[in-house]
Amino acid sequence: MSTLLEVSGVSVSFDGFKAINNLSFQIGTQELRAVIGPNGAGKTTFMDIITGKTRPDEGRISYGEKGLSLLSMSESRIAQAGIGRKFQRPTVFEDQSVADNLMMALRKARGPLSVLMFRPTAADHGRIAELAGEIGLSRKLHSKSGELSHGQKQWLEIGMLLAQEPRLLLVDEPAAGMTPAEREHTTDILREAARTRAVVVVEHDMEFVRRLGCKVTVLHEGSVLAEGSIDHVTQNERVIDVYLGR
Ligand SMILES: Nc1ncnc2c1ncn2[C@@H]1O[C@H](COP(=O)(O)OP(=O)(O)O)[C@@H](O)[C@H]1O
Numbered sequence: 750m751s752t753l754l755e756v757s758g759v760s761v762s763f764d765g766f767k768a769i770n771n772l773s774f775q776i777g778t779q780e781l782r783a784v785i786g787p788n789g790a791g792k793t794t795f796m797d798i799i800t801g802k803t804r805p806d807e808g809r810i811s812y813g814e815k816g817l818s819l820l821s822m823s824e825s826r827i828a829q830a831g832i833g834r835k836f837q838r839p840t841v842f843e844d845q846s847v848a849d850n851l852m853m854a855l856r857k858a859r860g861p862l863s864v865l866m867f868r869p870t871a872a873d874h875g876r877i878a879e880l881a882g883e884i885g886l887s888r889k890l891h892s893k894s895g896e897l898s899h900g901q902k903q904w905l906e907i908g909m910l911l912a913q914e915p916r917l918l919l920v921d922e923p924a925a926g927m928t929p930a931e932r933e934h935t936t937d938i939l940r941e942a943a944r945t946r947a948v949v950v951v952e953h954d955m956e957f958v959r960r961l962g963c964k965v966t967v968l969h970e971g972s973v974l975a976e977g978s979i980d981h982v983t984q985n986e987r988v989i990d991v992y993l994g995r
């Protein structure tokens with residue numbers, strides 16, 4: 750598997766406080782990765798740096814076969830280059846149907862001009878049906894998004910990101926506020942999505958991370974504390990100390 754994203758020696762300080770400290774991280778083109786760590790470990794800041802929202806003080810980030818440097822790119826160019834991010838709070842259009850929300854995302858993926866001139870083709874409708882299947886909302890296609898459960902809204906938002914066909918998908922705490930059944934379905938969606946792209950999932954819920962069944966990166970004080978299978982990292986003494994607050 751080739752490397753899609755390589756973060757090397759990245760650091761960032763906020764008012765003298767090192768939120769990210771000499772962090773290095775790699776992910777392959779078709780890899781699912783969980784990132785865990787206590788509150789304040791730097792997980793969200795890490796995603797902010799990859800997406801160009803926060804600029805690091807030092808380090809390098811190389812992306813794709815051509816080794817593009819993300820640090821010289823704007824947030825919108827990074828998104829155009831295929832890095833999609835899901836925030837914690839869903840931002841779907843509540844009074845539009847599931848299908849309309851997905852269609853809007855598809856339209857946005859075509860670039861600014863198509864927003865004005867977009868006429869959905871049969872293939873576009875087919876793609877919407879396919880996306881709805883991937884996120885488990887086939888039977889809700891014509892429901893108003895405002896009528897969906899919290900979990901279903903999160904899936905719709907993942908579907909809207911998938912419509913843009915990102916090569917790297919970043920997801921911050923998707924399971925927060927979900928029922929156990931919704932969590933289970935969310936792990937299925939993310940595992941499926943990672944068959945054709947790289948997916949980074951920040952999550953607190955250990956059962957959720959275990960179900961993802963992927964390599965885990967543990968962050969602590971802005972650095973990688975441990976990396977490996979969930980069993981490997983949860984047996985690591987430094988990880989145990991951090992989680993028990995020792
Ligand atoms: N924009 C900011 N300004 C100042 N401090 C920040 C900013 N963003 C994050 N921090 C601090 O950086 C640390 C890491 O935060 P964050 O990345 O949100 O952690 P996590 O997502 O792992 O809980 C925290 O101590 C937080 O208070």
Ligand SMILES: [Mg+2]
Nearest residue numbers: 792793794921
């Ligand atoms: Mg966070």
